[in-house]
Each structure stands twice: as C-alpha cells, then as structure tokens.
Amino acid sequence: MSGTIDRLLAEKRIELPNAAVPVANYTPVVVADGTAYVSGQVCSWNGEFKFVGRVGRDFSAEEGREAARMAGLNIVAQLKNALGDLDRVKRVLRLNVFVNSAETFTEQPKVANGASDLMVEIFGDAGRHTRSAVGVAQLPLGVAVEVDAIVQVD
Template sequence: MSIEATLTAKGITLPDAPAPAANYVPFVRSGNLVFVSGQISADENGLIRGRLGEGMSVDEGVAAARRCGLSLIAQLKAAVGDLDRVARVVKLTGFVNSTGDFIDQPKVINGCSDLMVEVFGEAGRHARAAVSAPSLPLGVAVEIEAVFEIAG
C-alpha cells in the first residue's frame, strides 16, 4: 500500500507545509538525506501552547508532538513530492517545553515517534532524542526536527 493510501486509510490528513517563521529554510536535501527544520506544535486552531508539568498533561503533550509529526511529513512531501520515496525515518530530535522537574519527555515525543511508525511501518523506526527546554518559540509545547533517507 502506498503511503498516501495508508494516510487515507488511517484518516490522517496532512496540514499544509508551514512557512518558516524566521531566517531559515523548511528543509535541506543533501544527497539522499532530507533534514526538516523544527516543526512547532500547531493544529487547525493555531499554536498549541503550554508547559508540561505546569498545567499541561502528558496526553496533551503527546497530541502536540503528533501534530509536529504531521507537519514534518508535510514538509517532507513538499521536499520530495512522493512519500513512497522515503526509505527510512533516520532521526527525530524532540524538544518539550517543560518544568525542571518534568521527566516524561520520552512519553511526549512518542506522539511523533508512534506516528512515524504508523505511517511508514518498519521504515518509520528511528534514532531519537527527547529533551526538555525551559521555553520554546512562541510558547509552544513541543518542537521536533527530523532527518529522513530518500530512495533514488
């Protein structure tokens, strides 16, 4: 089954690839790798703001990370056109806006990691970092960047 068919079958709709918010490009292709700039948590209602450990639940953080994942895939599609060209999700680096005593960053970033496996199957399994940040741009809850390998 194609990636587009998988998305449709699972009821997953990709957002439009977000425009950069500062002086950078949304993705860079180098050889067979595509580096996608950090995507911040946003949905159809706007930015998903909040701080884990301070009024935002782990489940809300997981949902915010999943939205980052959808934007990563949208940027990847803008970069390569055909998502069936994805050979592997190589690495995710996730940043969680959280208090100093919050320790569930890996659970939050699983929202994105689980999406990658759901969409790309075994090729969606990846290396990863999940770290805390005392604040993130525009007050968002989560930001995630990614590296993808493209076939051909």
Template sequence: MAGRIETRLTELGVVLPEAPAPAANYVPAVISGSTLYVSGQLPFGPDGLTATGRLGENVTVEQAREAAKLCAVNILAQARAALGDLDRIGRVVKLTGFVASTPEFYDQPKVVNGASDFLAEALGEAGRHARSAVGVAALPLGAAVEVEAIIEISSGAGA
C-alpha cells in the same frame, strides 16, 4: 493516483496540511545528498498552535503527545513539499523532540512517543528511528513541543 504512504495516511484519517512556512530566517527542509533534514516543526493545526505552555506546569502528557503527533504530521508535510512524493522516504533516521518543561518534569520520552508512534504507524518499519527527547525551558511561540527529523531519501523508483 496516491502513493502507498499517502494511501496509508488516508486509512489513518490523516490529511496532510500544506507545509507550514518558516517562522524566521531559515528554510523548512534541506536535501543534502540522499538525506532530507526537516527543521523543527511546531504543533500547528488548522486552528493554529495547538499546545502552548510547559509540561509539569499547565500542559498534560496526553496533550503534549497529541501535539508531538501533529509535529510529525507537519514533518511529513515538509517532506512531501521537499521531495514531491512521500514514497521517496526511505527511512526516518532520527527524530529530536524538544519538550518545554519544568525542571521537575522527567517524562519527555512519553511526550515524544506521540511523534514516534505516529511515524511507525504511518510508515511501518521505515518510520522506526533513533531518537532524542530533550527538556527545554521554552520553545518558539510558547509551543509545548517541537520535533525535527532526519530522513533518508530512497534510492529506489521515484527517487
């Protein structure tokens, strides 16, 4: 039987992929005490990387918002792989979004809203979080967006 978060994702039409494998020498998620740290996730979809390039150059805010949402989907996939059950998520504590952008681009928060809005919609109050949105010159594999998360693990039933 699907848990409440998996049920909500189904209602939203979101199917979590298998957790993407790391692209270098790191682990995709680490549990320390009651905290889950999810490594930066790129916007990988069924057809590979969905948004490459830089904001202010060749990627629109809307394309990058969708990419940030996909990063958040991949964060939940990593959380499910690490925790076994998404209902063990107590709260998304913090997101950090990295946006590949030109020096003249200043709307990084609008881009990272794609991840923030999705997590709030999928997880309700538990998806509301502190956040940083940072512009960077380049990201791995030429991705336009990367998002990492710090998640509190619930101490309730199933934890």
C-alpha cells in the same frame, strides 16, 4: 496520482496540515545526498499554534504526546511538500524532540512517543528511528513541543 503512503494516510484517516511557511531565515527541508533534513516543526495546525504552554504545568504528558504527534504531522507535511511523493521516504533516521517542560517534569520520552509512534504508523518499519527527547526551558512562541528530523530519501 496517489502513492502507497498517500493511500495509507487516507485509509487511516490521517490528515496532514498545510506545510508551514518559515517564520525566520531558514529552509523547512534541505535534501542533500539522499538525506532530508527537516527543520524543527512545532505543534501548529494550518498556521494556528496549539498547545502553547509547558508540559507538566499547563498540559499533561498525554496532552504533550498529542502535541508531539501534531509536530510529527507537520514534519510529514514538510516532507510531502519538499519531495512531492512520500513514497520517496526510505527511512526515518532520527527525531529530536524538544519538550517545553515544567521544572520537575521528567516524562519527555513519553511525550516524544507521540511523534515516534506516528512515524511508525505511517512508514512502518522504515519509520523506526533513533531519537533524543529533551526537556527545555522555553520553545519558540511558547509552544509545548518542537520536533526536527533526519530522513533517508530516494
């Protein structure tokens, strides 16, 4: 049975990747006391790493934004896998966006908008959240962006 969010995804032709299997000793999603904590998701698509490199050197801010959107799609895929129904999402509370940045790159907020805009596109006002956008010297497997999330759920 399709829920409201699943129908919206179909209408907007937003495809979700398969929920990634952990590559280390962690759980992709922990749900406790009405809150889902989603482990960092990178810019991969069905196990294939995309956007490997640094934003501001190997990728433009706009390409970084695409990488952040892809990481956001992986967050949504993990939520769907853990919750079974995306209609259980009451509110996206927080995103932390880590950008593998060239030394002089300072447009991390623009990159982070890729994930932030996606949450609003999918969940409407419930997708509006607090956020950090941080430039880092390196990310796992050399990817350009990693995003984690805290989400209020039923």
